[in-house]
Amino acid sequence: MSAGLDSPHLKVLLVEDNPDDAALLERHLRRNGFLPDMTRVETASAMQASLNTSLPDIVLGDYNLPNFSGPEALRLLKISGLDIPFIMLSGAVSEQTAVDSMRAGAQDYVSKQNLTRLVPAVERELKEASGRRNKLAAEVALRASEARFHHLVDAMPMGLLLNDGKGRISYANQAIARLLGRSVEDLTSGNVVVDSVCADILPAQMACTVDGISNAAPFESVCQTENGTTIDALIGVTLLNPEASSETWQFAAFVADLSLQKKSQEALRQTEKLAVAGRFAASIAHEINNPLEAITNCLYLVMQTDLPDDARGYVDLAQQELDRVSQITVQTLRFFRGSTRQGATDLRELIDTVVTLLESRLQRAQIEVVREFRTQASVVAQGGEIRQVVANLVGNAMDAMTKGGRLILRTADGVNRTTGERGVVLTVADGGSGMDQFTLDRIFEPFFSTKGITGTGLGLWISQEIVAKHSGTMRVRSKPGAGTVFRLFLPALGVVAGSESKPRTEIR
Template sequence: MPPQKLDPETIADSNSGSRPGHLRVLLVEDNPDDAFLLERHLRRNGFSLDLTRVETASEMLRALDPPNVPDIIIADYNLPKFSGPAALQLIKSSGADIPFIMMSGAISEETAVESMRAGAQDYVTKQNLARLVPILDRELREASARRKKVQAEEALEASQARFHRLVEAMPLGLLIGDATDRIVYANGAVERLLGYSNGSMLSGDITLDSICPTLRAAYNEDLGNTNSFAAAPFETACVTANGTQIEVLLGVALLNPEAAPADRQIAAFIADLTLQKKSEEVLRRTEKLAVAGRLAASIAHEINNPLEAITNCLYLVGKTELPPDARTYLALAQDELDRVAQITVQTLRFYRRSTHAADTNLHDLIETVAALLGSRMNRQRITLVRKFGEIPPIFAHDGEIRQVLANLVGNAIDALPNGGVITLRTGLSRDWKTGRTGIRISVADDGTGMSQATLNRIFEPFFSTKGITGTGLGLWVSREIIDKHKGTLRARSRERREGCPGGTVFSLFIPSELAEAELADVPVKN
């Protein structure tokens, strides 16, 4: 049957009202007269439109290219070089969601049903074109609803992806469990913090209770019988994969309080308190050391009064007639008394804290430390070698620099239990990394040295090689002090082996503007 043309007499206006928006129509039609009548019919019914007519598959494919993708496709069932069913198959193969209306001059009910089963949204005959307008209204509404649904789903997926990235990247550990304590979600921070693999946590072998034994009790107490959805965070311990416990700040939240108790999910937020607890311990130990220092200074101050009286008494005794032996003993007593007086003066000077930085003579500080630790070195048969260069004063807190020097010399003494040599060296220097000028002090011993593993950790808080006698704070505090003075503290060490001497050198660099002129012509050296 030849294709039938649109009859202008049968085209009735089904809606003369205006319609908002602009409609892009792709018309698969070989008859330009029918295309004209169709366009006029749509415009009369309030559509503002751009109509593109195609007759072949290649023309249709070009018309589907962005940015002019049509809002709706109307296709004649029979064309000389193309067909409505072929056009329908083409649009379905492209994956585009565009409403498709089949149109024909004469189409049987079976053919219409077959077209709709193939994917067409509806069909209309050229003799009853009045049906086209309500069909377009309906399909455009439904297409718009589908697009909005897809956009909403895509926005939801994007939001969920952003939230998932946020949760995975945050430093807080997040565990979600069901009413039976089975873990249903664990973020990456839990793996990093506790050491469990994600697979082991989700397998059911590891439960919320096995990781955080106090979590369920906190939930039952604060959330189990109330309408609250979050409990106040509290400090507790969590069990790691290797069985050890770490201190954490734990927050508990109920994700679905409206659900039945058997269907509720619990979220546990875990913050690692290890560094905070270490810092608190450092503060406590530092305060204890400060108290001990103040006590030592107070005792030294109190000793000065009786020492002065004893000195005066010895002076008066020395003015009397005494046998030679007695005078010899008197001189020995005077020498020992002078040594005690010197120790008290050095102790007072050592623990006296300056409140402000000032020009400080490093050699005087070194001598103070040497005098304070001299008896230890004598007992252990340690020789102290001084190799002092010409150096200007440094602008520093003398009490803090004295503390650093005492830590370094004290460690060198500990490294030489059977005697040895400690070398103290000072001189002008230039930092090889930054080019800054300043003063370098090195403290070297010829002890057994340290392994590379030990050397890598010596500046960590609480790391000590001295067992229970060491606090593990000396070098850590020393580096903090030198950092505050914009300087550097580094260490090199070599373990003693057969035929190869060992030892350790600590190099302390403190910037000094006064050294700039004296080092103006000195090249940077490593």
């Protein structure tokens, strides 16, 4: 037996009607080092049953049988789709018979009168069959690997385009299709070039070929979407086959969406500007206090003199307006100098501060503010941050109430039904335009805004984060044309969960 075979055990399916010939074949295989396990069949049904029961290593078939034949057995094996070697046997071998058998798919043709070729043929066909099986397994593994790779590339969040030297796109993953608002089929139709996606991609790819490098340094550019809008993107390009001729060059372009990063940078710049403006406003308010005090003293001295009634009335009016200016400066200082530590916070005072600062805007918008303070409880909070939340909610309400109306600010005792914790419920209810379900589902997402270029889309997201940091909750109800109601729950100072006092409002 050939040393190339791993085992002497050999399962043979023998198509033969003569038991003596079968015994002769088995003895010949044994003498040559095999341990054959012979299964002999004489009909097509018996052969099919044997194939269904146990697959052989090789099939040996007699060319002529009374009720069956070698060619019929070979045809049955081919129909089954099994890759099993088949060697035709015959008592008398003609050249035409051998040629016909080989054309039909037999691996070899051996004469029963001369079995010396049988063992070499069996060894050769077993080795080739093993090679075919290994090749098939490798091909299956390769296809599975390619499928996993394509799935990985298609699922990755970064966009990928493949194109030729003329810019024609041959591949696009789902990420780039979503980014551009186009279908993969459209991008890979053969009619789309990378220039229509981004004018800088193809020049960067060509630079790779000129400079003799495969990968170009990533660069920022803009991509054109299907509806004509532009998207900031970070792009990297590479030449996939630098050894090929220019006619067969294949390039890849990786596209990362920078929109969120750009918005974050812009939001950070706006926040820094607001912080500077806040410090500046607080500084001005502080500096104004000194001359205000001097003017107040002067008015007091004037009031001590003899004045006509009309003049005294003017002085009283000036004093009232001066008191109003003084109140605004005090509230401004309180707003921008909130404590950085959590402590007892009176929501009534906090609401009054916000309303005072926004009073002129409220009056111009013809918005009536209704304050309903139904609890004396304080909350545990960082006053400056909660003031920021209230100011944001009131500002949003003002933007929604384009025709004026009533804005209700209410505080009441409440309970968090999830935890049972007692606290204070702050309600901000407006009679503005309201929101549809699509907007409601997204209002707490960062950078989602209904105000166009005037809105950053960060207010409610930051507000929710602040409330969550204070162990509170924020809920919203709204209908188009019926206004919006925000309800905040904040834990009360010195109240523990399970207290016997019945809450007057519940978070639902």
